[in-house]
Amino acid sequence: MTVIYDLEHITTYRYRNPVTFGEHRAIFLPSANYGGRILSYSLSTNVSSKVRWMMDTLSNNVAVIEFSEPSQELIVTYRLRGEHFGIRGIAEFPLDPRAKEVPMQYTPDEWLDLAMFMRPHAEDPDGSLAAWTKSFVEGDQDDTLDVLKRMMDSIWNTMTYQARDTQGTQSPSETLRLRSGTCRDYAWLMVEALRRLGLACRFVSGYLYDEALDGGDIGLMGSGATHAWLQIYLPGAGWRSYDPTNRITEGFDLIRVAIARHPGQVIPLAGSWFGETEDYLGMEVKVSIHKLGTLPEFEAGK
Incomplete structure (x- = not known):
């Protein structure tokens, strides 16, 4: 199914007196991939600024923002309209025989490409x-998908989600x-644990679409905000x-x-300011x- 969605992300900083701003970097624009497509996007600030894009x-797409005047308030607004290609329910996917058990076997080429995602940080x-x-590992050979499921279940059942x-x-x-944390804490815990089992993992930043939000409810933890998971x-x-x-x-x-x-590489908005x-x-x-x-519904309503 292909869903058309609108996303708005507004970050506001407030100060007692006018301050000056150093360079900021914003990461909000999805990279092109099979999971979706960007139809339009914009980035605006309440303070006069120049924006340039880099990869x-x-x-990852990064917007570099340079500000030209001081202010007591800084508002950075991202907006985008996109297509999201999703799959309902739990995704099923085939594994090569060498991937079905932990420890997993990567080819020499895979090792070279994946080394930075395998090294604990x-x-x-x-x-x-x-x-x-x-x-989560009981013997010399453990079923890979079972290990992943049990690790996710353990986080879900023994820890308390705590937004901050x-x-x-x-x-x-x-x-x-603490036995508690946010989505980024849970994702980072699982990334570092799996790297210690020899699996290549990367931290992912993005958004969580929850149909309940369109009805005024919240059904998924971390929805209605930036979200983090792992691959x-x-x-x-x-x-x-x-996730x-x-x-x-x-x-x-x-x-x-x-x-x-x-996680420090994909902060949605980061930069410096100068003042007391x-x-x-x-x-x-x-x-x-x-x-x-x-x-089909969206095109018919145009």
Whole structure:
């Protein structure tokens, strides 16, 4: 099914006195892939600015914003209209025989291409991450899809989703200690655990479409905001999405914007400002995603 949707993402920073702004980088525009297509997009600011576009080392679209005047308020607004090609329910996909069990066997070419996504990035000072990871493998050979399912189920059943406004991502060991976190904390925990089992994983930033939002309800955790999950490279199936926050594998609801080795590479909006520390009053983020209809319905209504 192809869904046409409108997305609006507004970030507002407020200050006690006028401050000046350094360069900001915005990552909100999905890269071209088989999962969707961008029909139109825009980026605007309330402060006079210049915008140039670049593609980073992982082929993510990045808007570089340069501001030319000070202000007590900075508002950055992204809007886009897109097509999303989704699949209802749990996605089924074939695996090569060498991918059906952990430890998995990658070819030499795959090793070269995937090495940066296989190398653990986070520290594990108390060994808690290693111990948690080990609990999902029982012998010399373990069914790959079963390991992935049990890890997602464990996060779902033993941890509490806790939204927070502050930027940044908890370390995996902190998430295990607190037994709570946001979507990005859960995704990062699972990425680093699976890398320790020899699987190639990458962190994914994007949006979560939830039909319930169009009716005024919230059905999925993390919907109505930026969202994070992970992708795992499984020979035979390729890069497959896993969302431990909602126990989604691929499916209909995930709109991918950017991929990364670690969460710090794909912050939706990041930059600097110059003023007194006490001038900063806070940040507010509003994200809305609305379905305009399926493709035949949308074209008929034009």
